Amino acid sequence: MSEQPFSRPGAIDLSGLQQTPSAGAGGAPAGSAYAVQLTEENFQSVLESSMTAPVVLVFYSRSRAPQSGQLADDAATLSGEFEGRFLAGLVDVDQSPAIAQAMQIPSVPLVVVVLEGRPMPLLQDAIPIDQLRTALTQVLQSLTAQGVTGRHQPRTVAAAEGEEPVADPRYAAAEDALAANDIDGAVAEYQKLVDANPADTEAAAGLAMATLLKRTLDVDATAARAAAADRPDDVAAQMLVADLDLVGGHVEDAFARLVDVVRRTVGDDRDTARQHLLELFAAVGNDDPRVLKGRQNLASALF
Template sequence: MTDPNRFAGGVVDLGEVKARAEARAQRQAAAGPGGADTESAGAEAVAAFFTVTEENFETEVLRRSIQVPVIVLVGSGRSDVSEELKADLRELAEAGGLQFLVGYVDADATPQIAQALGVRNLPTVLAIGAGRPLANFEGGQPRESLRQWVDAVIEAVGGQLQGLPPGTVQAGAEAAEQDAEPAEDPRLTQATEALNAGDFDAAIAVYDEMLAENPADAEIKQARGTVELLKRLDPANRSTDALQDAEDDPDNVDKQLAGADAEVVAGAPEQAFERLLATMKRTTGDDKARVKDRLLELFALFEPADPRVREARTKLASALF
């Protein structure tokens, strides 16, 4: 991480946009509560966490950073590290009492913003205050280190900024999403109907079509992975109890994979992860690679910030190296 007390010059070129933002903020301050600038009238609801778009970049990042520090995360739904950072930063922001805000840039949906910020690697986190870059880092960070970094940013510049207008309140979670929920894709109904009919391949084909259009859709990825799991455990494809088979033959990799699937379906993912981690220690070569791949598939069925997934990922890293 870069030191929050040191400006990371050159990371962001604000130029004329920053100048316009500062000029507007000064006009608002001069107008006062009873002035002509309607944006300063009345209590304002501010989202502690929001999605950055081309439309709101100037107002919610640059202009807002004149009032409080704005932490910008540039990430991707394809990156587990990005998703973990996103979850941690969101939680810190929503518990932070509007001392700082967090904006998320989806590099897949808005690559032009990531490019404008000079981002080279994902995820990248930048702190912006008074329209200027303050500090940045690339990659993941433990939650406690992340909290300390944010605290250092606030301490370094928070008192030098204007602060939010009196009466500002934190917007509800629904306001943080910026946009209304989109209409449900009718193909989701097709996939559900296929699944209910036991046609796993048809459901997977629907999800594949949707992912071809939006590869970063984490929910569809999870749905597809779930159907793959159910297909593997379909009674039509097996005549024995997967868990009992795994217990009876601990050295059989195929049976351990099936046993882990069954434990996930039974609501015991921790046991599934431990089973596969133990199997990895007993295997080598292609078998070990197969077990690792199945672990990653099962991880993808859960939120990246799920503590069970985090713990298992740490153990997986130890098992690999």
């Protein structure tokens, strides 16, 4: 397997995507629950998912390099075999040129493993599926040895138009607790679900919201806001006010406050603020347009 040098070490520069109109909302390629067709619209949110489990980006062009299209198909197939150990992000450079520009792609095919927002070049050749499987296995074994064991949740096709959503009985106990204003009970029930399946984003979102409600239950909002105003560098104080903003429906204000903290801080303080912001994203819901905008602003602050 030949590996050519990759010219852009370090964090991915997303600035080229910020003012690019979307080409459409890419969904999961047919037959694969752990692969997604990337566009300018969803690229940053998929990249953010690399904070907990690797994303394998495959850049291809079926018109210019047909073999690269087969490589993308093979990566999607293997993502199912590995059952979420990585998410295959497929980038058609002809349909999404802004992504290729932001990543400074030298040629296709190109396969890059992204973890915690950082790209690691894997290969620049259209190799057979068996060799690709071996290469990915080696990468995942190395990451496991470093303690990276997270998984992505399966991506499913939305219900047909007009079809009523079916309630999932797994969440009934937690939802009943919330309805009864039993916040501690809701946290406990959602925590059970997350412990059983860390990739369950619905349970994670419920846990984030229940935990948020618990954090703000008996808080003196006036005193909390005064403390944050007096101590702008106190990360905990800023996070508490962001929580209060979110509970009060001021979602964009909550996100903006923490993005600003991320931009102004370094080290542990920055990571604490970033992680808290991700929890607020989860509480609101990853498909909410305010979350998509918040993720863009977070990416700009980080990179």
